[in-house]
Amino acid sequence: MTSWWPTPALVRACVLALAGLAGGVVGGLEVPVVLAAPFVVLAAMGLLGRPGRPPAVRTEIDHHRLHEGQGTTSRLVVDDLSGVEHVTRVAAPTPHVVTHPAYGAVGSLVGDGLPTVEFSPRRWGRRVIGAERVALTSAWGGWRWGPVDMPEHGLSVLPQTAPYDSRAEVPQPDGLVGRHRSRRLGSGTEFEGIRPFATGDRLKRVNWPVSLRTGELHVITTRAEQDAGVWLVVDGLRDIGASGGVDGAASSLDLTVRAAAALAEHHVRTGDRVGLLVVAADAARVGLGSGPRHLHRLTGTLARVRTEARSVAPERLDLGAGAGSVVYVLSPMLFTPLVTATASLLRSGASVVVIDTLGERPTDADPRSLASLAARMQAIEREDRLLQLAALGCPVVPWRGPGTLDTVLHQLARRARVPKVRAR
Structure with a gap:
């Protein structure tokens, strides 16, 4: 449905109001008119509260990329809420995805804010969420728009990284930079030894205590640090x-x-x-x-x-x-x-x-x-x-x-x- 249609409640109120008034006028009785008075009021308020034009409705989700266990919110966007009193949303179930509220059904008055549906994927992979039906109801429950099907949203769920850490060195590092200790000497921070000074050594590598004790310049050698x-x-x-x-x-x-x-x-x-x-x-x-x-x-x-x-x-x-x-x-x-x-x-x-x-x-x-x-x-x-x-x-x-x-x-x-x- 893409236009406003009268609800069964409005049709029932109109029928009972007309039947009561007609019975009272034709039979000359006051009781049918008195009994039909509330339905006359409901029918009149419902007919007068008909919204002007069909609204444009769409859904949006806050995130399209999540990790397992995280959640996102699906929000409803309506371009024209004039005459709308109540909104209902029902989300379709999706494998490995839980919803809040349970079963994905939620409704609220427009004055309290448009209802939201929360999705939480419980397993990694490609998930499709947001397949739902939305219905709008006017004041006094007289007119209803929908329910209409909303398009789905793709959600990429990344695997949850298990707690892992290791202090072990990776064997055979072969890159240029990193924090793994290499088998070759280089300008790193891992101490290797002390040797006599040679041409090309940096002066900041000179070990002065050993040099003064031996009478010859000695330098500190270190291991290179590489990535793997x-x-x-x-x-x-x-x-x-x-x-x-x-x-x-x-x-x-x-x-x-x-x-x-x-x-x-x-x-x-x-x-x-x-x-x-x-x-x-x-x-x-x-x-x-x-x-x-x-x-x-x-x-x-x-x-x-x-x-x-x-x-x-x-x-x-x-x-x-x-x-x-x-x-x-x-x-x-x-x-x-x-x-x-x-x-x-x-x-x-x-x-x-x-x-x-x-x-x-x-x-x-x-x-x-x-x-x-x-x-x-x-x-x-x-x-x-x-x-x-x-x-x-x-x-x-x-x-x-x-x-x-x-x-x-x-x-x-x-x-x-x-x-x-x-x-x-």
Whole structure:
């Protein structure tokens, strides 16, 4: 409806008023006229309160980009409120989105302000909100405009970054600047030692106590501070388990995406260059970069990860990280070609860490059921894959939040400093 139409209440009041007046006049009775008097008043006030022209109504939301658990408000904009007394809004339910008030139904008098509906996405991804119906009512409930359908609004929901921090150094830093201690000497702040003065040394590096004691100039040497190239490989092929949103149980893809967002934020904050590779049917790749703007690009790409029935051909699976990079493979390791690609990347010289994001999965109550048997067989195959990766020297750690990778990165840093013998 795009114009004002009389409500059933106004039609009922008019009919009863006419019937009472007609009965009183024709029958010469006063009782029908007295009984019809209130309806005459209601009908007259309703007819006189008809608004002049149909209004133009639209909805607006305060934010189009949110993190999981945050909220936004949908506001109603009406160009002409003359003659309007009451506004009603009913929002359609959306998966993984909660509304306030509950069930998305709200109404209020125009004098108290136009009603608002609050939306809070509970899971990352692309959400559509604001699909609702709006109806306006005139004074005395005589005329109604609508209900009409309002257009939807797209909402990009970024993954919530799990609490994560690490004090471990990234092995093999290869950038120009950063806070990781390099294996080579340079103009950093990390003390390395004291040696005799040589041509080209800066005078501010002279260590005067040692120079006066030995009678020769000695300078302080430091290690260079570099940034690292960090690649995040996200397995978006399958989603194991049911997602309960940010407040409920997490599926394997929830753990994968949230862990990747936490690692990206941590390394960008420390000044490293971070890249992203999404292994899925609609694969996405973000090159190495740094800074807040690049972090927004990474989280936006993670929010668009989707699982589909289509798989990835093994010959098309190329992780594409060069030697000297640090690669985090976030996956439940259920796809054999991905395990093979990880092993190949490890042999190429990259520092690879597999982060197990399968999580704790509930077991079937009946161990003799077909589903329980299939789950146990899949778990045995998965355990065999992880043991093969560990035999190649690739650490496999389950995601546990803060401190998950400290021990592993310390071990990789020590391994990178060990001299290697290469056959020619």
